Amino acid sequence: MTRAARRLGARGAALAALGVSLGAARAGAQPSAAIRLNQLGFPTTGAKAAVVADSAATRFAVLDARGDTVLAGALSPPERWAPSEEVVRRAEFGALRRPGRYVLAVPDVGVSTPFVVSDTPYHELARGAVKAFYFFRASTPIEARWAGPWARPAGHPDDRVLVHPSAASDARPAGTTIAAPGGWYDAGDYNKYVVNSAISTYTLLLAVEQFPAHAARLDTDVPESGDALPDALDEALWNLRWMRRMQDPADGGVYHKLTTAEFDRFEMPDADRAPRYVVQKSTAAALDFAAVAAHASLVVRAWPRELPGLADSLTREALAAWRWARQHPDSVYDQRRLNERHAPAINTGAYGDTQLADERRWAAAELYLATRADSFLVAAEPHAAPAADVPSWGSVRTLGLYSLVDHRATLPAGFDTTALVRRLASLADSLVARARQSPYGVPMTTRDFVWGSNAVAANQAMALVQAWRATGDTAALGTARAVLDYLLGRNATGYSFVTGFGARTPMHPHHRPSEADTVVAPVPGMLVGGPNPGQQDRCAGYPTRVPARSYVDATCAYAANEIAINWNAPLAYLAVALDALASRR
Structure with a gap:
């Protein structure tokens, strides 16, 4: 057996123990919207956490760029957050201190967007x-x-x-x-x-x-x-x-x-x-x-x-x-x-x-x-x-x-x-x-x-x-x-x-130069207003009036974007x- 095959076998065994399929965790897999974390990354020391929604899982794993499991742990018991009306669990992985590029994997959910651990993540x-x-x-x-x-x-x-x-x-x-x-x-x-x-x-x-x-x-x-x-x-x-x-x-x-x-x-x-x-x-x-x-x-x-x-x-x-x-x-x-x-x-x-x-x-x-x-x-x-x-x-x-x-x-x-x-x-x-x-x-x-x-x-x-x-x-x-x-x-x-920073960022902020120029991406580095159940703009597309989820990435949404x-x-x-x-x- 080659070293690569042994590594794949070890990875598969670790993921199987968590109930995570190799297909869901494979590099390049579509990230799951149910795993929410800092899409840029974390400093080498200090707390690191993700929030997982819509999951009955009890365990998580952190995978490196090669797909190897570098850390595994238990998800917290389910908790309800009133502003979003969600029941979610937390994954705490502060023990991960080695610089590198990672994803977080959760059974029945999939993988997160990639993130880095480094001394200069910000x-x-x-x-x-x-x-x-x-x-x-x-x-x-x-x-x-x-x-x-x-x-x-x-x-x-x-x-x-x-x-x-x-x-x-x-x-x-x-x-x-x-x-x-x-x-x-x-x-x-x-x-x-x-x-x-x-x-x-x-x-x-x-x-x-x-x-x-x-x-x-x-x-x-x-x-x-x-x-x-x-x-x-x-x-x-x-x-x-x-x-x-x-x-x-x-x-x-x-x-x-x-x-x-x-x-x-x-x-x-x-x-x-x-x-x-x-x-x-x-x-x-x-x-x-x-x-x-x-x-x-x-x-x-x-x-x-x-x-x-x-x-x-x-x-x-x-x-x-x-x-x-x-x-x-x-x-x-x-x-x-x-x-x-x-x-x-x-x-x-x-x-x-x-x-x-x-x-x-x-x-x-x-x-x-x-x-x-x-x-x-x-x-x-x-x-x-x-x-x-x-x-x-x-x-x-x-x-x-x-x-x-x-x-x-x-x-x-x-x-x-x-x-x-x-x-x-x-x-x-x-x-x-x-x-x-x-x-x-x-x-x-x-x-x-x-x-x-x-x-x-x-x-x-x-x-x-x-x-x-x-x-x-x-x-x-x-x-x-x-x-x-x-x-x-x-x-x-x-x-x-923040426009331009992260895997899923606003593309249509209410910002005249970004809308009127010929560049697809908006001006980078801008913080949009964020969730607002008031929806004073009456823009179509808001998914809900639940406070923490009342957001739409649309130019007409000046009350949120x-x-x-x-x-x-x-x-x-x-x-x-x-x-x-x-x-x-």
């Missing part, structure tokens, strides 16, 4: 998630040298943007033109929004600040690659420059958004010639700008030669926006009322927010760190604020907590920093407890399946990483890794929700953080 994802922001850039050509087949001409120069009547002032009457080029297209459309830009820019800045050595090495192959700044910082600064242009230098107020009157057609950016407007100065925009500009001033001080004077300029602009917000505490963006008073009517994304205490706390926390003026620390109310929650564009108070905890060593003598850490740890403890009740190992509950549910998950993971950094809680870090597994395929849909900068930013942070930690081993 590296390409980190590059791709950060580089996605290059593809979001406005007012500049996206060149083939860096974009490959997704190259496109420059769109929306935004050098002659009209002041909408809602934004008119003595210095800038309605119809005046201003220049506000640059920035990122916000989502599947071509408009730019300050409120959503703020949390997105802050999140990228935090990745650079908290993982500086790794960020410095992360080459995303963009025009700025090779300069003295980390590519992720170059990207954040690209958007921050646009945000600074949205501030009126006459009074410090900040326009809420730069937009067309209606959403654009599905065409390439350079084909869209509709008039664009800056619309209403809002309290939320001013406070969010003050917060992110103040935080950026801290980050850029590490590069005084490359960015001379920028930190001081950002601090001055943040203070001006803060003063404007104090003078206009109730300038809430209400698009319906705006359209009753002014023409043309504006019917693009509103990002309206009537509760502004969280923006004030965030801005005050960041301005304290930038200026060391005690009055800002009092205004931030770090000990009196409501309990920490998972951040979103409309709830940002916990971002100020992140920054204060990160810089707690510099807070005034006698300040109760332990209480700050405890607030963050309490949030993490609640997320870990919820994950332990889930067979998918994630904190997501039924109420989290909303528009942008994947961003909810990614921001939960980001909060867990903050808690781990502050406390060393390995359970928090492990749960953050489990969330990345969820986003990359260990979920009830069986999709990896749109992309957005505030969804990609926490994905980029999480991928950079976990890539940095894996590469330290």
Whole structure:
């Protein structure tokens, strides 16, 4: 008997003991949708798990690229997950530490998509998630040298943007033109929004600040690659420059958004010639700008030669926006009322927010760190604020907590920093407890399946990483890794929700350039919104309204399949953080 025959015989015996047919496990066999796991892979050390649905099996095996069984184990008892209304079992294979390419095999089900075990399983994802922001850039050509087949001409120069009547002032009457080029297209459309830009820019800045050595090495192959700044910082600064242009230098107020009157057609950016407007100065925009500009001033001080004077300029602009917000505490963006008073009517994304205490706390926390003026620390109310929650564009108070905890060593003598850490740890403890009740190992509950549910998950993971950094809680870090597994395929849909990363990924995101270009594959590195039982788009093809399975890969499904900068930013942070930690081993 040849060595190959003996190997095949050993493989067959092992699989027969599990009841798995050789045909089902053969290399190249169609993967089973019932086996859900991270379709990219796992670090050599740490937990590794898959979820198996629709199976009565009790055992599993892991096979290497030759088809040899390298590990076998017992599936967990069946458990029901309420958000997906499924009964599933878990396969735990953390003992698998040898680098290589594998599949997981289950009797009566078949084999999983292939996955790798390596010391750098998240590296390409980190590059791709950060580089996605290059593809979001406005007012500049996206060149083939860096974009490959997704190259496109420059769109929306935004050098002659009209002041909408809602934004008119003595210095800038309605119809005046201003220049506000640059920035990122916000989502599947071509408009730019300050409120959503703020949390997105802050999140990228935090990745650079908290993982500086790794960020410095992360080459995303963009025009700025090779300069003295980390590519992720170059990207954040690209958007921050646009945000600074949205501030009126006459009074410090900040326009809420730069937009067309209606959403654009599905065409390439350079084909869209509709008039664009800056619309209403809002309290939320001013406070969010003050917060992110103040935080950026801290980050850029590490590069005084490359960015001379920028930190001081950002601090001055943040203070001006803060003063404007104090003078206009109730300038809430209400698009319906705006359209009753002014023409043309504006019917693009509103990002309206009537509760502004969280923006004030965030801005005050960041301005304290930038200026060391005690009055800002009092205004931030770090000990009196409501309990920490998972951040979103409309709830940002916990971002100020992140920054204060990160810089707690510099807070005034006698300040109760332990209480700050405890607030963050309490949030993490609640997320870990919820994950332990889930067979998918994630904190997501039924109420989290909303528009942008994947961003909810990614921001939960980001909060867990903050808690781990502050406390060393390995359970928090492990749960953050489990969330990345969820986003990359260990979920009830069986999709990896990041375009271009995984065996089964979205091909039809609600993203105008991806739909309007001639490339079959969408722009890579984008996180789609994810399951949403609201189905507000009324797109055909949703398989169900069951929360965790209410997803369809269709361009019309903007409630589940749109992309957005505030969804990609926490994905980029999480991928950079976990890539940095894996590469330290």
